[in-house]
Structure formats: C-alpha cells, structure tokens
Amino acid sequence: MRTSRLEAFSDGVLAIIITIMVLELKVPHEPTLEALGGSVTGFLTYLLSFVYIGIYWNNHHHMFQVVEHVNGTVLWGNLDLLFWLSLLPFTTAWMDETSFSRTPVIIYGINLLLAAVAYYALQRAIFRVEGGSGLREALGRDLKGKISPVLYLSGIVLAFVNPWLAMLVFTGVAIMWLVPDRRVERYLATRESGSG
C-alpha cells in the first residue's frame, strides 16, 4: 500500500481537528473587552492544542517521507494516533471550561501522553517496513521522542501539586518541539549525496 493516500487521509483528519477546536471557543454575549477577556484562557489553550497538532502533522510528514509502502500494522498504528489526537478538542474544552481544575488538566496530560505513546508505536511499526530502517537511522538516539513521555508523566504528577505547573510543563514540551527537527532532512540529504 502506498503512503500517499494514508498521508492524504491523515492530513484531512488533522486539518479538521485543528480547525474544529475553534468551534469550542464560545462567542461572548457582550460586545466588551471584559467579555472577551473571559475567552483569553480559551484562546491560549486553543493555541497550545493548535501547536501540538501542528507539531504532530510536521513530524508525521517527516516520518512518512522515508518509506514508500506501508502495511496493515502501520495503517492501524496511524489510526490509533489519530484517535488520541481527535480527543484533544474534547479534553482541551473540558480543561478550559473548568478553569484548569486538577482533574481535567490531568486528563489533558494523559491525552498528550497516550498520543505520544501511539506515535512511538507507529514509529516502531515503520522501522519494520521496507526502507523503514532508514527512519531509525535518521532519528538517531531520538532524545526528544524519549524525553516527551517522561515530561508528560511528570506534568501529570505535578498537577497534584498545582495544575498550573502541569500547564507549564505541557507548554515547555510544545516549545521544545517547535525547534524544527532536521534529523530526517539531514538523513535524506546524506543518502542523496551518498548515492550521487
């Protein structure tokens, strides 16, 4: 099975997830800045989840550039990842509507954690596909990929102290990933020049 249609379907799902979150933003009833102020946290959590989906799309993109064909395991691993990401609008809205109470923040962290685990499993499934060993080579030690679940977990634990500490960690992980990941690009460049 070629990756092109899998990419197209994933692009569609990610595009919808990233956009429907804006539907959760409640339009204020009063035409005042104070009323809009009530949407500020909603706006910031929307921004955070938007960035997370953006990061996943970006990395997803890189991951599938290395292989040309996928098998059933990759396909269902991909749907598993999309499933957890599709819950982000729900957990984001709950967190925001309860003013960042402990339980919703923990659930948000668990959602991020499960998406990261699904991503990790998908990555390993791609390793075993023809050409996928190149991805393993390209990722190298994959420090970011390994440290992220640990950070999500520590964020979840910190939420028991103070939910805002957890939000700090979750924002920190997003910023860490915002720094573009050039490993795959570098690997592809090396391979091309190597075969030249």
Place this chain on the structure above:
Amino acid sequence: MRTSRLEAFSDGVLAIIITIMVLELKVPHEPTLEALGGSVTGFLTYLLSFVYIGIYWNNHHHMFQVVEHVNGTVLWGNLDLLFWLSLLPFTTAWMDETSFSRTPVIIYGINLLLAAVAYYALQRAIFRVEGGSGLREALGRDLKGKISPVLYLSGIVLAFVNPWLAMLVFTGVAIMWLVPDRRVERYLATRESGSG
C-alpha cells in the same frame, strides 16, 4: 474517470465523519472523575464507530487499488456508501444519549447493515469495471464480506432480547475486520510476480 479524485473526495468525507463524532461527546460541567465517568459510554461508542469508519476507509483503499477508471455506477455506489456512513455520528449519538435503549441500538445495527449492503453493491459495481474482475479474484470467497450482514442481522434480532448482546455482536464484527485483510495485497503481489 480516474479513481484518484473519487478517492480524495471519499478520504475527505470519511476524515470528516470520523472527526465530527468527537463533537457529539458532551464536555462534562463538573471537573471531577465522576462527571467524566458519565462520558465513558460515549467514549466507547465513539471508539467503536471510529474503528468502523477506519475499517471502511482501509477496505475502500484496497478496493480502489485494483481499478484505475470508474464509471457512473461506481461513483453513485460510492456516494451511497458515504451516505450511510455519514449517518453513523447521528445513530451513535442517539444510542449513547438514550443509554443503549433497544430501539436506538436496533437503528444503529440497521445503519451498519445498510452500510455493509452499500459496500457490497459498490464491490459488485467495481467487478464490472475494466480491471475490476481482478478484485473478484482477489477477494476469493469473501467470507468476511458475506458473514458481516448476517451478523448485523443477528445482532439486530438479539437486541430484542437484550441490547447489550447486540453491542457485543457489533463489537465482534469490528474486531473480526481489524485483523488486516491481506487478500488484495496478495493478489497484487501475485500479479506483479506473474507478469515479471
């Protein structure tokens, strides 16, 4: 008519169906685990319908790999399938909001049945397209395809005894399909090596 644009359109529709179901999940008002507990069945039915759409997308993908051109019958057969699948968010939500009462569970089963029938009709329409006989060959006896409608029907009948028995059957059919279907891949591999 080439299949590429039909696939792109179907991918779009399926991506939207699979994602908007999450909009039906009601965000709890209380920031407690108990409040979230009220969403558990909603979460599980979302998961079930997500898996069903994933299965259809997966099989749809395989089905159209065999042919390169489609005719008007295939096109409308495809829209027929998409129509019944697009009703899944509605029947899923009704079933969940009424706590799996008999009638909504039966309607959900009928929805699954009608989608299966539409899929079967689409398959037969593809058989008659140039190159489509390959799909017939690839599917062989098509045991899963033939047993599914029978299982949906028995689920619908069992709902009169107990709706949860029906849910068990519907979940069972989904699991049966989750086992990846290698027939088309095998057929394509055989054809390639045969022409080599």
Place this chain on the structure above:
Amino acid sequence: MRTSRLEAFSDGVLAIIITIMVLELKVPHEPTLEALGGSVTGFLTYLLSFVYIGIYWNNHHHMFQVVEHVNGTVLWGNLDLLFWLSLLPFTTAWMDETSFSRTPVIIYGINLLLAAVAYYALQRAIFRVEGGSGLREALGRDLKGKISPVLYLSGIVLAFVNPWLAMLVFTGVAIMWLVPDRRVERYLATRESGSG
C-alpha cells in the same frame, strides 16, 4: 494555474458541506420509533441535499477533466459556486425545522437556482480557457443545464400554490441529474480515438 489544487480545494469544501448537514439532524431525546419519526423529514431533506451536492461534485469533476489550466475568472467562478452550495445546509435546516413552510421552501429553491446560475457562469468561464472549447463541444446542446434553472423557477412559483409541489419539482430535477451524464466521457473517448 493547474486545476489539480483547485479540484482538491473544491473536493474538501464539498466533502465538508455534504457531511456537516448531518450535524443539523437533531438527535431525538426519547428512545422510541415515534421520536425517530420526527426526524424522518429531516432525514429526507438531508438525503435530497446530499444528492444535490453529489451531483455537483460529479459534474464539477467532469468539467475540470477537459482543461488543464485555469485563470482567475474560473477560480472566482468556482468560489462563487462553492459559496451558494455552502448555504445549502442552512436553507435545508430552515426548511426542515419549519415543516416545509412556504417561505423556507422558496428560499431553498432560490438557493438551488443561484447555485445553478453560478455553475452555468463557471462553465462559460471554462469555455474561454485554453482547451475549454472542448467542454462546449462535449456538452452539445446542454439540455439538462438549460432546463434546470427553468425547473427551479417553476418550483419556486409552484410553492405559492403548495410548498410540496415545489419539493416534488426539486426532487425531480435531482433524479433527472442522477442519470449519469456521459457526454464528457464520450467526448474524451472520441478525442483519444481521433488522435490515435
């Protein structure tokens, strides 16, 4: 400008329009067939608008197979068509929620009429693009395209007598278009064999 991205964007918009209409279907509160009965007209209008979007997608597909490049006029003509089609979920919901009262049915007819006019204008814009004269040739007398606005208009007028007469006409036009339009396919086949 190549048509591929214009087609992809249009596919996306049409896929969303066809799917969000199902969000307008109100999930019944009671788990009974009587409660579901209240959704029957909603279901039928959803089906009608679904078929209309399907028809436009189908014809849109054919129209852009003839040309390879488009200009700004075609691009905005296409957005004009998408705009009127995007209002269908709105006018469909209004018609359904008011139990097919005269004014909403007339507005629905006007919506169909304006979409048809936009389609006609888009077609004429494509005629003037390089290769677009082929579309004119392929369409021939374009009887269906010319009779449809007249039928919409007569439906609008008939709504003043009885809104259900209008619904009959609007359904009739949809059925008329469901019969697949082989003109473009025939033209392309002729051209290919002619250049062979």
Place this chain on the structure above:
Amino acid sequence: MRTSRLEAFSDGVLAIIITIMVLELKVPHEPTLEALGGSVTGFLTYLLSFVYIGIYWNNHHHMFQVVEHVNGTVLWGNLDLLFWLSLLPFTTAWMDETSFSRTPVIIYGINLLLAAVAYYALQRAIFRVEGGSGLREALGRDLKGKISPVLYLSGIVLAFVNPWLAMLVFTGVAIMWLVPDRRVERYLATRESGSG
C-alpha cells in the same frame, strides 16, 4: 520537504474554515421573510469572511507555485497564518451577534491585520528558500501587500468614530484583492519563454 503536502494540508484547513462559518448562521425559528431578515447581516459578514478566505487561498496558491521545497520556517510561518485565519469564524460571529458594536469590529480588524502580518512573514520566509527569490521578483513592489496592513490599521482607528466606516474599509480591501493578481502568472510565463 516538498510543498505538495503542505499545500494539501493548508487546502484542508482553509476548506474547513470557509465552510464552518456557515454553521454560525443561526437558522431562524419563524418561517417568515422577517425572521430571515435577522440573518441578513450574518449572511453579509459570512460573505465577507468567505471572500477573505478565498483571497488567501488564491494568493497562497500562487505563492507556493514558485518554490518546490520548503523548510521548517516556512512550515511554521504557514501554520501561523492558518492559526489567525482559523479565528475568523470566531471574530466574525462575535461581530455579527453584537450587531457590529465597536469592540468586536475592532477585534475583527485586528484579526485581519494579524493574518496579513503572518502572510507577510510567510512571504519573506519563502524569499529565502531555494527558488524563492523568484517570488520576490514576481511580486515586484508588492503595493497591495504593503498597503493592506495600513488600510486595516486605518479601519481599526476609524471604528472609534463609527464601526460601519471600518466595515467599509475592510470590504474595500477585499474588493481590491478580488481583482486578480497576475504578477506571479506573468513571472512564470516570462521565465518559461525566457528559458525557451
């Protein structure tokens, strides 16, 4: 990284933004023209934002025709643009529901301004990509691109006098862009004939 998947993802997001705005249109409860009259401003603001998204899609399309590969800066610049455009349904709905009060109109203007700034930054990021200098050449003095932010700003200031003056300016900018931008097409045509 090739631009094709970035374009596909952007097309998806823009298609969703342009379509979900119609979900903000409240279906009138009464089946009368008077009731529909209450939706007229909602309809007009939908039209305005629809045209804006259409303009951005159109220009986006042109911008990425010049380059074939993009880097991480372009990718995040693109997501930045999509983020601000994804807020348009929210600011459009607020403006409409408060009958064009001063604050919501100003916020709408700021939204347009920030989208324009993001677009400008994206453009500059493309300039630095391989082949991107061609875009700079193609745009020439880029009068429209430079005057738009100034006009948005003046609209925001004018809203303090009268919100309708601001709406006049915002509509004027949209009309200014509706005139198709042939610079990129001309540049590509020149380059092709030059290399012929």
